[in-house]
Amino acid sequence: MKEQVADFLRLEFLSNTMQQFLVFLGIMLAGFLFKTVVSKLLSEILFSVVVKRFSKDVTKEEFKRLLVTPLEFLSFLVFFYIAFDQLTYPEQLGLPAKDEIGLKRILQRIYGIFLISSITWVVMRLLDFFGMFFSKRAAKTLSKLDDQLVPFFVDFTKVIVVIIGFFVILGTVFHVNVAGLVAGLGVGGLALAFAAKESLENLLASFTIFLDHPFVVGDLVQVGEITGTIEKIGFRSTRIRTIEKSYVTLPNKSMIDKPLDNLTLRTFRRVTFEVMLTYATTPEQMRAVCQEIQAYIDHHPRTNEDGQVRFYRLGPHSKDIRIFYFINTIEWEEYMKIREEINYEIEAIIARHGAAFAHPPFLYGSLQG
Template identity: 60%
Template sequence: MNREFLNYTFLGNTVSNYLIFTGILLLGYIFKTVLSKLLSRFMFRLVGKLSKNGEEDEKALKRLLVQPLEVLLFLIMLFFAFQVLKYPLDPSEVRETDPMLKVVVRRLYQIFVIVATNWVLLRFIDFIGLLFSRRAEKTKSKLDDQLVPFFKDFIKVLVSIFAFLVMLGSVFAVDVTGLVAGLGVGGLALAFAAKESLENLLASFTIFLDKPFAVGDLVEAGGITGSIEKIGFRSTRIRTLEKTFVTVPNKSMIDKPLNNLTLRTFRRVSIDINLTYNTTSAQIKAIVAELQDFIDQHPRTNQDGRIKFHQLGAHSKDVMVLYFVDTTDFNEFIDIREEITYKIVEIVERNGGEFAFPTSTVYLQQSEPDASIIQTQDQK
């Protein structure tokens, strides 16, 4: 009875064929995660020599590859499952006279396989980029820090373009060779259409060759001030001082004046000391001389510091304080500036000076009463 049931034919296939079909799909669904982890481990061994962290890098690769590999493996299992079934016509062949549904289903399956394969390759490229980025972090040069993400994105674009061409050739039967050759004729029109993208791409090569800035530098460009986080082949990403994330086209980074604040040898400080008008000239001379000596002797300033009594303000006598701090680190700079500012206050107070603040003096003059009015009052 069981054999008769298994041999029962429905739509050209026996019950046993349908059971094998279902079994393959179930096995593929159940074991796709296990198989994807095994494949990711195998792929890790292929590039294991580049890894410096061992298990940590292997776990990172699994996180990247497990999901796309699961999709790809299930599609492969789906192919083998359908191979068990019998059809009036070979499903692997598509003819002009075939039903539209068959053509659509087959082409959709091919598209999914190509997309899943491309997904796996892109994730694997991300992992290779991660390994090289960790190596670049351990070197003193910043050039490799910006080259790694650039070439990683560039290779991903090439792989995606290749996958798209494969899809055109295998799924839609497009003559890819003729298409590529035709691009030579339409290359000029394409270049005009992609003018901005090509300009940004060429600008990225200019940045790498001329090196006006590198990843991690603090720059000021086009009214934006922040640190460079990434240099891509189309744009540069800047983390501003307000912690916002700004994307600037590479063309704008080289066409406009750019101030690389990281390359400064010193940081400039310029302030005015506002002293009250009660401060005597002898006190001002003593304050200026002592401040000049302190700035000149400080171990973190250069000899270009200038302390001058330079103007009589609206409400104060102003002493200019100008000096340069020998550091490019912002946190160290504000610590040194605070130390010098405390010393300025101490010197002013020690010499009897007082700090002024905006004030105004109003003089009221009472006018004498009119004599004629006084006489009239007396007569009354």
């Protein structure tokens, strides 16, 4: 039996013995089955060596959740290389040598690209972890500046890492003279700048935002027709959570080119509207309505004394009262609640004095019809 097994293992196919093929399959199977175990072990080692002192702010589970997937891919690539290294490439396939252009060289370069890309992936996930750590630290401070600086520098560092990974691939896989290429970029730099004009404008706009501080994370702003809370300021774009709870991403260039109203810096929110009463309203009623509404707004605990209530126009179909006041809050929900409360009282005042609201002719006609 042993001799039969030995004879079977010595059988050759495509210049490889069955033993070589079995070792190859065994390594590939082990890589597929144990890549998760290996990745978790590597993440444990990385956590204990690199980031253990940060464990008070970020847990080990969060670290593993970020690193397990890219480490799985990296470990499988290592098993993949070891497995194929056990095989002998037969001459009858006509594969050229490693230093000659051919299928073997192409496959090696593809493997090199995947290997360097997976390492870059791991580094970027580490950056995500440190970004998470520093974001939690920044959330504990009173300043909002660090809340927006952390994601900005994390994204900026990721771009640098990707660029470095790209140059490493050019140098190690394609044997390009990277130093000469970087020096030669001065010639094509102008064309590259024009090609990346929009990205460069957004990058410069992000630096303008950080230097001038027109807004910070958490501010309620209005940019054009969009009103919402700043959630993240990146190196290319700014993300805003609108009042309707939708998520809008605006290029940083738009944030500094368009008129921007930082509503958070307001101490009050303005309310202005008109009340139209019928021509049956007497002058005494108009005067009493205006005076009582003015007194109510002046003495309301959430308004200031700059409010104005004036009988300012005899319109074509109504006597118009203009009401203008400020509410001392910047919170949208609270603002709407106080405004509603004041509106109810205005309606009650008008009803108490026997006045009635006027309707535009087209609305009045539709109501009658």
